[in-house]
Structures are given as C-alpha cells and as structure tokens.
Amino acid sequence: MNTETEKTFVKFEKIDKSYDGEVLVVKNLNLDIAKGEFVTMLGPSGSGKTTTLMMLAGFETPTNGEIFLDGMPISKIPPYEREIGMVFQNYALFPHMTVQENLAFPLEVRKMSKDETKDKVKKALDMVELGDFGTRFPAQLSGGQQQRVALARALVFEPRLVLMDEPLGALDKNLREQMQYEIKHIHDRIGITVVYVTHDQSEALTMSNRIAVFNDGLVQQLSTPDILYEKPENSFVAQFIGENNRMTGSIKSMENNYCSVELDNGAGIVKALKVNVGDVGEKTQLSVRPERVSLGSDGDGENVFTGKVEELIYLGDHIRVRLDVCGNNEFIVKVPNEGSFNYNEGDSIKLNWNPDDIRALDLPK
Amino acid sequence: MPIGDMLLRSVDDTQINTVFPNTFEEYKKWDKEQDQLPPEEVYKALFQELAYGNKIQVGRALTRMNYSKSGWKSLIKNTSRAIKKAVKKDEFPDSYKDFLIAANEKWADPTFWYAMGQMVNNQTPIYYYNAIDMTYDQDQNVIRQKENRRVYVQTWIKTLKVSVYVTFFCLILGFPVAHLLANLPLRYSNLLMIFVLLPFWTSLLVRTTAWIVMLQQQGVINGILVWLGILSDDGRLSMVYNETGTLIAMTQILLPFMILPLYSVMRVIPKSHMRAAQNLGAKPATAFWKVYLPQTIPGMSAGGLLVFVLAIGYFITPELVGGKDGKLIGSWIAYHLKTTLNWGLCAALGAILLAVMLIFYWLYNKIVGIDNIKLG
Ligand SMILES: Nc1ncnc2c1ncn2[C@@H]1O[C@H](COP(=O)(O)OP(=O)(O)O)[C@@H](O)[C@H]1O
Numbered sequence: 192m193n194t195e196t197e198k199t200f201v202k203f204e205k206i207d208k209s210y211d212g213e214v215l216v217v218k219n220l221n222l223d224i225a226k227g228e229f230v231t232m233l234g235p236s237g238s239g240k241t242t243t244l245m246m247l248a249g250f251e252t253p254t255n256g257e258i259f260l261d262g263m264p265i266s267k268i269p270p271y272e273r274e275i276g277m278v279f280q281n282y283a284l285f286p287h288m289t290v291q292e293n294l295a296f297p298l299e300v301r302k303m304s305k306d307e308t309k310d311k312v313k314k315a316l317d318m319v320e321l322g323d324f325g326t327r328f329p330a331q332l333s334g335g336q337q338q339r340v341a342l343a344r345a346l347v348f349e350p351r352l353v354l355m356d357e358p359l360g361a362l363d364k365n366l367r368e369q370m371q372y373e374i375k376h377i378h379d380r381i382g383i384t385v386v387y388v389t390h391d392q393s394e395a396l397t398m399s400n401r402i403a404v405f406n407d408g409l410v411q412q413l414s415t416p417d418i419l420y421e422k423p424e425n426s427f428v429a430q431f432i433g434e435n436n437r438m439t440g441s442i443k444s445m446e447n448n449y450c451s452v453e454l455d456n457g458a459g460i461v462k463a464l465k466v467n468v469g470d471v472g473e474k475t476q477l478s479v480r481p482e483r484v485s486l487g488s489d490g491d492g493e494n495v496f497t498g499k500v501e502e503l504i505y506l507g508d509h510i511r512v513r514l515d516v517c518g519n520n521e522f523i524v525k526v527p528n529e530g531s532f533n534y535n536e537g538d539s540i541k542l543n544w545n546p547d548d549i550r551a552l553d554l555p556k
Numbered sequence: 557m558p559i560g561d562m563l564l565r566s567v568d569d570t571q572i573n574t575v576f577p578n579t580f581e582e583y584k585k586w587d588k589e590q591d592q593l594p595p596e597e598v599y600k601a602l603f604q605e606l607a608y609g610n611k612i613q614v615g616r617a618l619t620r621m622n623y624s625k626s627g628w629k630s631l632i633k634n635t636s637r638a639i640k641k642a643v644k645k646d647e648f649p650d651s652y653k654d655f656l657i658a659a660n661e662k663w664a665d666p667t668f669w670y671a672m673g674q675m676v677n678n679q680t681p682i683y684y685y686n687a688i689d690m691t692y693d694q695d696q697n698v699i700r701q702k703e704n705r706r707v708y709v710q711t712w713i714k715t716l717k718v719s720v721y722v723t724f725f726c727l728i729l730g731f732p733v734a735h736l737l738a739n740l741p742l743r744y745s746n747l748l749m750i751f752v753l754l755p756f757w758t759s760l761l762v763r764t765t766a767w768i769v770m771l772q773q774q775g776v777i778n779g780i781l782v783w784l785g786i787l788s789d790d791g792r793l794s795m796v797y798n799e800t801g802t803l804i805a806m807t808q809i810l811l812p813f814m815i816l817p818l819y820s821v822m823r824v825i826p827k828s829h830m831r832a833a834q835n836l837g838a839k840p841a842t843a844f845w846k847v848y849l850p851q852t853i854p855g856m857s858a859g860g861l862l863v864f865v866l867a868i869g870y871f872i873t874p875e876l877v878g879g880k881d882g883k884l885i886g887s888w889i890a891y892h893l894k895t896t897l898n899w900g901l902c903a904a905l906g907a908i909l910l911a912v913m914l915i916f917y918w919l920y921n922k923i924v925g926i927d928n929i930k931l932g
C-alpha cells in the first residue's frame with residue numbers, strides 16, 4: 192500500500208510517555224496513519240502498545256510530543272469529544288444494560304432521536320450478525336458474541352477511527368481466526384481507519400495494511416506484513432515475526448550489499464546481505480527463514496554446508512526438518528511435500544541458501 | 557430456637573394459670589349476664605389458692621396481674637394477709653365471698669373481676685397491645701393508653717426515623733470512602749482500609765464515650781467552634797443527649813457496615829467501564845451516573861439493609877448519647893429485660909421488631925431483588 196501519497200489522518204509526533212517521571216515506556220514514537228488504513232501495533236507484553244492506544248483515546252497524556260487527528264492536535268480534547276471508537280481488551284460491556292442498551296448508549300448521549308437510535312442499533316447488530324440477541328444481557332452471551340457486541344458498540348456512532356486493544360485475546364483459536372477475518376471484512380466494507388493492538392504476530396500479519404513492531408517502548412520497524420517478514424531490519428523483528436535460524440559471527444569483509452561473516456564456532460564463512468551491521472570485525476547475527484534453505488544440492492555454490500538430520504516432523508503440506516548445522520542443532524528447514532524427500536534421521540545432508548536470503552543484523556540486547 | 561422462644565414468651569400466660577388453676581376454672585363458669593359478681597365457688601377457689609399457694613409463685617403472678625389492671629397487687633397482698641390469719645386460727649368462713657369482700661371491698665368491684673378474664677387463658681395478646689400503647693378498659697375493650705402513658709408508638713416512629721436517617725447518612729458518607737478504597741493505589745487503600753476497620757477493634761463503649769467527649773457542650777467540637785469564633789460562648793450547640801447525638805454516633809459506628817459491602821462491589825467493577833463510557837461520548841458525570849452507579853446498586857442495597865437492620869435494634873449508643881428523647885425501641889427492650897423484668901413485653905417488642913425487619917426485607921426483595929445483594 193502506498194501510504195505516502197495518501198493524506199495523513201493520525202500522526203504521532205515525537206511522543207514520549209512516562210508514568211513515573213523516570214522510565215519512558217514509549218520513546219520517541221513517530222507514526223503516520225492514513226485514512227482508511229488498518230495499522231497494527233505488534234509487540235510483546237509490556238512494550239507500550241496499550242499506553243500508545245490510551246494516549247490516542249485520551250486516557251493518558253503524552254509526556255512529550257503531540258498527537259494529531261485529521262491535522263488537529265488533540266491533547267486538549269477530552270476523551271468524550273474525540274469521536275474515537277474503542278474495543279477494550281475485556282470488552283467493557285456494561286453488565287446492567289442489554290445488548291441494545293449498550294449499543295444505544297453512545298447514541299443517547301449524543302441526543303439522537305429514538306427512531307434513529309433504534310435504526311442504527313439494529314443495523315449495527317445485523318452487521319455483526321447478532322440481530323436476535325438485542326434483548327439479552329452481556330452475561331448471557333458467549334465470549335465471541337460479546338466480542339461482536341463490543342465491536343458493534345465501537346462502530347455504531349460512526350467514529351472517526353476505531354481502536355482495538357487485543358480484542359481477540361480472550362477467544363479460543365478457531366474463533367479468533369474467524370473473528371480476524373470478520374473484523375477485516377468489516378474494515379474493508381466500511382473503510383474506517385483502524386488502529387489495532389496485538390501480541391500475536393500471525394494475527395497482525397493476517398489483518399493489517401501496516402504493522403508497527405514495538406519493543407521496549409520503541410518502534411522497531413514499521414512496514415507492510417510482507418516486508419516485515421521478508422526484510423526484517425533488526426534481529427528483534429526477525430525473531431518476533433515468523434521463524435528464523437540464527438547464527439552469530441564477526442564480519443570479515445564487506446562488498447556492495449553483502450558481507451562475509453565468519454561464524455563464531457569456526458564452522459565456516461557465510462555470505463550474507465548487509466542490513467544492520469557495524470564495521471569489519473564487529474559481531475553480527477545472521478538470520479535465514481526456514482523455507483529459504485534448500486536441501487540436497489550445491490545450488491549456486493555459495494553458502495553450501497553439510498548438516499546432520501536430527502528430527503523429521505511430518506506436517507502434511509510440508510516436512511519440518513531439524514538439522515545440526517555449523518554447531519547449531521536447532522536449525523530448521525521446511526521442505527514442501529513434493530514426494531521427493533527421502534532422507535532419514537541421522538543422515539548427512541548438503542544444504543545451501545542464497546546470500547540474498549540471509550540477513551546480517553544487529554546482535555540482540 | 558431463641559426466636560421461637562421469644563415468640564412463645566410474647567404471648568405466654570401459663571405462669572399465672574399454674575398459680576390460680578381452680579379459680580380460673582370456676583371463673584370460666586361465671587355467667588356475666590346473669591350475676592354481677594362471680595359465684596361463691598370462684599371466691600372459694602381463690603381463697604384456697606391464696607392460702608396454700610407458693611409465695612414466690614404468687615408474687616410473680618401478682619406482677620403479671622398488675623399489667624392488666626393496676627391495683628391488683630395491693631388488693632391480693634392485703635387479702636392474702638387476712639386469709640393467712642384466718643387459716644392460722646382454723647377459721648374457715650361460711651361464705652368465702654362475704655369474707656373476701658369484708659377483707660377488701662374491691663372484691664365487690666366487678667372491674668377487677670372483668671380484668672381477671674384477660675388471664676384465664678394460657679395465651680394473651682396483652683403484651684402486644686402494650687407494645688403499641690394499647691390497653692384494656694374496664695369493659696375489656698382494647699383502647700389506647702392514657703396520653704401520659706403512651707411511649708412505644710412514638711418510640712417506634714423515632715426508631716424508624718433514626719434508622720432511615722442513619723442509613724441515608726451512612727450511604728452518603730460511605731459511598732465516596734468505598735470508592736476511594738476501591739480505586740486508590742494499593743498502599744493508600746490499605747491504609748484507608750485500616751482506618752475503616754479501626755472501629756471494629758475498639759470497644760463500642762469507648763467509641764460512644766469518645767463521641768460524648770467530642771459533642772458535649774463543653775466538648776471538643778463546640779470548643780473549636782467557639783475558639784474559631786463561629787459560635788458565641790453561650791450559643792454552644794447541644795449535640796449530645798438528644799437525637800442529633802444519636803444520629804452522629806450511630807452513623808459513625810455503623811458506617812463500616814455500609815462501606816464494606818459497597819467496597820466489595822466497587823472493587824470488581826472494571827476501571828475500563830468508566831473509560832468505555834467516556835470513549836462512547838459520555839461526560840464523566842454521565843458516565844458515573846449511567847454506568848458506574850447502577851453497578852453499585854447491589855452494594856448499596858446490601859449495605860443499606862445491613863445498616864438499617866442494625867440501626868433499628870441498636871440500644872447502647874442511643875442509650876448513652878441519646879438522652880431522654882434519643883431513646884430507641886432497643887433501649888426499652890433492654891430496660892424491661894433488666895429493670896422491670898417484664899419479659900412478656902420484651903418478647904412482644906422484639907417480635908414486632910423482627911416483623912418490621914421482615915417487612916423491610918420483603919419490600920426490599922420486591923423492589924431490588926434479594927439475589928442482587930452482594931456482600932463479597
Ligand atoms: N497506569 C500505569 N502506571 C504505571 N505504569 C504503567 C501503567 N500502565 C502501564 N504501565 C507500564 O508501562 C509499560 C507498558 O505497558 P503497556 O502499555 O500496558 O504495554 P502493552 O500494552 O504493550 O503490554 C509496562 O512496563 C507497564 O508496567
């Protein structure tokens with residue numbers, strides 16, 4: 192998605208946040224979100240995602256910096272005037288109100304007429320396929336249904352944008368996947384801007400236009416799902432999103448976009464893409480995706496190694512091979528199940544990968 | 557069991573029936589339409605039962621008889637003396653009736669005999685009548701007590717009034733405290749919790765006396781107000797030994813019973829609810845009113861019921877700080893229990909108290925629903 196040409200709708204500008212005046216839980220956050228975009232903040236627990244969302248919703252104030260919504264600074268606008276919908280982590284449905292009353296609440300505080308309220312509530316309920324549940328109380332609904340009600344309530348008053356803080360965290364796996372598609376479809380249909388928070392990388396990859404990977408209060412990388420997966424810019428992102436095989440070594444030489452890395456255990460020299468490294472002689476961590484390693488051939492003759500098959504796991508569409516390579520016995524390779532794989536555990540096997548597929552990154556802290 | 561015992565005792569009249577069984581037996585045969593006074597057999601039975609009755613038993617019966625009509629005690633006492641004298645000399649009269657009337661002419665007064673009608677059964681409603689300022693007139697009709705003897709009805713009203721006020725004040729004061737308890741950071745809320753619970757660890761008497769020290773005319777509060785120049789020295793407020801004192805002290809003493817149930821309900825209301833409400837466009841006040849407050853109803857009603865029920869039966873505090881006009885029904889129960897030993901009346905007052913509580917409980921259940929109650 193080409194966001195540069197679209198108008199910035201939400202802008203975080205140099206945002207710092209500290210709760211206690213000492214530790215910054217959000218550091219120098221710069222983030223532009225375009226209208227209609229689905230942006231996910233992805234990161235481990237405690238990385239500052241909720242804090243960022245709360246600053247946008249108006250429940251926390253930034254220590255430094257300013258947030259703009261549609262070109263206007265919003266730090267002086269109280270939460271109830273921001274017109275931002277939000278799905279809370281535990282839904283925050285009001286237990287003493289029926290589903291209908293929950294949905295009517297934002298309309299009633301806006302003094303909307305009875306007829307219009309009724310109409311909108313009905314439409315919102317139909318949108319999440321809960322048309323028949325209007326008179327129930329939240330406690331009488333399943334987790335998935337409550338989740339839909341929360342979603343409908345956050346959308347019913349047609350907010351300028353909607354925030355979701357781990358909205359699917361409480362659901363079981365099947366339901367979670369189903370809801371991911373549903374939320375995505377609703378987003379596609381009504382075109383609303385969504386800022387979504389999750390710690391589940393596959394959820395982020397499935398749903399988002401762009402993902403901001405958070406760690407330790409810092410945005411590590413902000414990009415589209417495919418770029419994040421294929422071109423992680425640092426070891427945290429490579430590690431957090433998808434699976435990768437890691438090896439550490441020191442840089443021997445550099446030429447153009449590549450560098451030669453001598454592996455620490457003396458197992459050889461790897462030619463890798465120079466992404467996030469220091470000077471010659473410094474340490475680096477190499478990262479290669481399990482599906483980018485080919486087994487049983489020399490390929491182009493670069494990065495050819497020999498490994499020992501430690502374990503084979505049959506997964507139907509592919510076979511997961513655990514190898515001992517260059518002293519790393521957690522080296523994983525995914526082989527598509529094309530019927531031609533005929534190695535056994537204990538076999539020695541040749542493997543190689545393209546220098547473009549292995550990235551030289553920083554050492555993790 | 558104790559409640560059943562109380563209910564039985566409130567109507568129990570067996571004691572006197574064991575003292576005068578034959579008299580009452582004969583009395584029941586008396587045809588009041590035909591004869592103005594009871595027949596000779598009644599006098600005879602009475603003579604014998606007084607002559608040979610157990611002195612202590614008779615004494616207790618006399619107390620009971622006086623509840624029905626004053627004058628019984630002295631009448632029986634001096635009649636007994638005459639009878640005992642005659643028995644000693646072995647002089648049995650030909651007409652017991654004439655003998656008794658000679659001993660005391662009140663035996664010719666039919667109103668005494670009519671009053672005896674109230675005692676001849678094993679059960680009596682007289683204590684209940686007394687508990688609501690009713691009594692019998694000489695024709696055995698139920699009427700209101702003489703004006704200067706009416707105490708209970710106004711005390712009942714005052715008790716209800718004070719209980720309602722105390723409940724109300726506890727709610728007003730307890731709500732913000734409970735709210736703080738539930739929302740302050742842990743270390744502050746723990747400290748506050750200690751202050752809330754502190755009263756439980758000090759004796760009721762100590763606290764009540766402390767209030768006297770605080771509230772009396774030469775007490776702390778008046779002293780400060782005078783010192784600040786808000787009151788003139790001769791304009792000191794009388795805040796103790798009256799209803800005000802009762803209200804203040806009882807509110808303070810019962811406050812924890814409001815705070816704790818409220819707290820336990822507020823504690824589990826997710827903080828995200830107020831945020832969600834504001835996020836949906838409600839101002840903080842609206843969010844509080846429409847989203848927070850309704851969720852505290854179970855706590856308010858649990859606390860309210862608890863405080864009300866405790867207040868309605870309270871007696872030590874009103875007794876000490878209430879003075880003459882601050883006395884509540886509980887004080888009367890204690891008074892009759894310990895001083896006059898009129899246990900029948902105590903039991904009747906207690907039973908009515910219980911009934912009032914049950915009525916409120918029932919009303920409450922109708923309005924709020926008892927399942928809504930939450931104590932923790
Ligand atoms: N209200 C608060 N007061 C103090 N510290 C907080 C508060 N909320 C969050 N934190 C701290 O800020 C950091 C980031 O938290 P949060 O934004 O909730 O992370 P995430 O949502 O990514 O799990 C954590 O270290 C957390 O302990």
Ligand SMILES: [Mg+2]
Nearest residue numbers: 237240241242
């Ligand atoms: Mg969070």
